[in-house]
Amino acid sequence: MKERIKTIVFWILLAFTAAAAMVTPWACANKKENNSEKETMVESQEAAEGTIVGDGAGLNNVEFAKSLDGENVEKAQEQAKRSVVRLDVQGNGAEYFGSGVIWDVTEEGIVIVTSRHLLEEGELLRVVLPDGRETSGKTEGLCQVKDIGFVVVPEDLPEKEKVNGASSDAAEKTMLVVSLHQRIFDTLDAESPLVVLGCSEDGVGDEARHAVLKDKAWFREEFGSDIMVLECEAKPGMSGGGVFDGNGNFVGMLGGGSGNDAAALSMETVNEAYEEVFGRMRSTEEY
Numbered sequence: 001m002k003e004r005i006k007t008i009v010f011w012i013l014l015a016f017t018a019a020a021a022m023v024t025p026w027a028c029a030n031k032k033e034n035n036s037e038k039e040t041m042v043e044s045q046e047a048a049e050g051t052i053v054g055d056g057a058g059l060n061n062v063e064f065a066k067s068l069d070g071e072n073v074e075k076a077q078e079q080a081k082r083s084v085v086r087l088d089v090q091g092n093g094a095e096y097f098g099s100g101v102i103w104d105v106t107e108e109g110i111v112i113v114t115s116r117h118l119l120e121e122g123e124l125l126r127v128v129l130p131d132g133r134e135t136s137g138k139t140e141g142l143c144q145v146k147d148i149g150f151v152v153v154p155e156d157l158p159e160k161e162k163v164n165g166a167s168s169d170a171a172e173k174t175m176l177v178v179s180l181h182q183r184i185f186d187t188l189d190a191e192s193p194l195v196v197l198g199c200s201e202d203g204v205g206d207e208a209r210h211a212v213l214k215d216k217a218w219f220r221e222e223f224g225s226d227i228m229v230l231e232c233e234a235k236p237g238m239s240g241g242g243v244f245d246g247n248g249n250f251v252g253m254l255g256g257g258s259g260n261d262a263a264a265l266s267m268e269t270v271n272e273a274y275e276e277v278f279g280r281m282r283s284t285e286e287y
Contacts, residue, residue, distance in 0.1 A: 061131070062105050065176040067184065071246030077195045077208060079248040082130045082176045084197050084205035084241060085112055087137070087151065091122015099198035099207075099241035100127070100151065101253065102177050103274065104282060108140075109152045110175075111278075113253060113270055114240035116142045116149040124151065128204050130175050133158050141277030145224030147255055148265060148273040178242065178250035180267055182284035185251055188213055193246040194230065196254055196262070198238025207238050211262065225272075228252045228264040 065083065068075055085100045100114035112127065119139050127137040135158060137151040188194075194211040211232035218227045230243065234257045243252035243264045252264035265273075267284070275281045 062102070062110060062175045062177060064105075065179040065248060067179050067181045067247045067249050071193060073193045073195060073210075073246050076193075076244055076246050076248035077197070079176065080178075080195060080197050080242060080244040080250075081205035081208075082174065083178045083250070084130060084199065086128040086199040086204050087112070087114055087118060087240070088125040088128070089118060089121045089123065090125050095125070096121050097199065097201060097237060098239050099237065099254070101240070101242040101250065102130075102175060103150070103270070105177055106152075106278075109154045111140075111274075112137065112151040112153060113274070114149055114151060115253070115255060116147045118240055119149040119151070127151065127153055128199075129153075129157070130204055132204065143224075143273045143276055146265065146269060146273050148253070148270060150274070150277050178244075179248065180271070180282055180284040181245075181247065181249040184245055184247055184249055185267060185284070188216055188245065188251060190214065194232075194251070195244045195246075196230070196232050196234060196238065196241060196264075197244065198234070198241030198254060200237060205241075207235065207241070209234055209238075211243065214261075216266070225265060225269045227255075228266050230257075230262040230264060231260055232257065232262040233260050234262045 065079055068079070083102045085102065087098050087100050089096045089098070096118065098115060098118035100112040102110060103113040104111040119142060124137050124139055126134045128134050135153055137153045140150045140152045142149040190213055192213060194213060196209040196211050197205050198207045200206050209232050211230040213228065214231055215229040218229050220227050228243070234254060238254055239256055241254045242250050243254060245251050250267050252266045253270055255263045255265055257263060271281050271284070
């Protein structure tokens with residue numbers, strides 16, 4: 001019997017102004033319980049054909065994405081989906097899941113960025129890649145203040161699933177390290193099309209929402225950084241997923257939300273966290 005999704009009671013309130021709504025980062029998104037029905041909404045999305053990619057590291061079908069030539073929300077979403085992963089964690093006798101994004105490829109392996117609170121829930125059981133493969137991962141570092149953590153997936157990924165002697169459609173798609181575009185990021189405003197991608201309990205990158213940017217840099221001392229405020233009805237399980245612009249570039253990592261408001265940490269904040277943990281930063285000027 002399918003497992004029912006139950007939201008963890010772990011809410012950190014973010015106070016807007018007196019007249020504004022509340023934004024709430026989720027702890028680790030969802031808790032799985034045995035012997036009950038699962039209630040979820042899954043929006044099927046087809047993977048992109050011919051996505052523009054750069055010169056990747058050549059690591060198990062992983063390449064670096066490039067910004068699309070002009071805004072195209074549909075293609076941007078298709079490209080972005082190939083950068084989203086699901087992380088399953090076990091702790092306190094229960095199993096949880098959340099979302100993550102392929103941030104970089106290094107000599108150590110594939111670097112995934114996700115929410116720190118998910119990794120703090122317990123032992124990382126598995127990482128489900130965009131092409132459906134399941135693999136192990138190691139938590140490499142958690143930021144002290146920011147709700148950001150990093151996982152490294154080893155180079156020796158499992159073989160791709162074969163269907164009637166051929167790779168499945170999903171397995172044929174190249175996984176993509178997210179592209180970062182500083183100039184486009186600097187011009188983001190309320191008119192900029194944004195897409196938020198996360199995971200359902202059984203899917204990968206299958207939870208998609210269109211979002212409107214309400215505030216790109218709202219500083220919150222308790223989070224140690226600026227917060228991106230989005231008009232977007234996200235759901236638990238999407239925490240740690242990506243926010244992407246109309247050109248397919250990664251602009252932020254979803255932290256949580258309440259009602260029609262969501263909070264994200266910008267790609268600049270994620271890059272700062274990457275430097276904090278790994279001692280290096282992704283270039284944002286090469287695209």
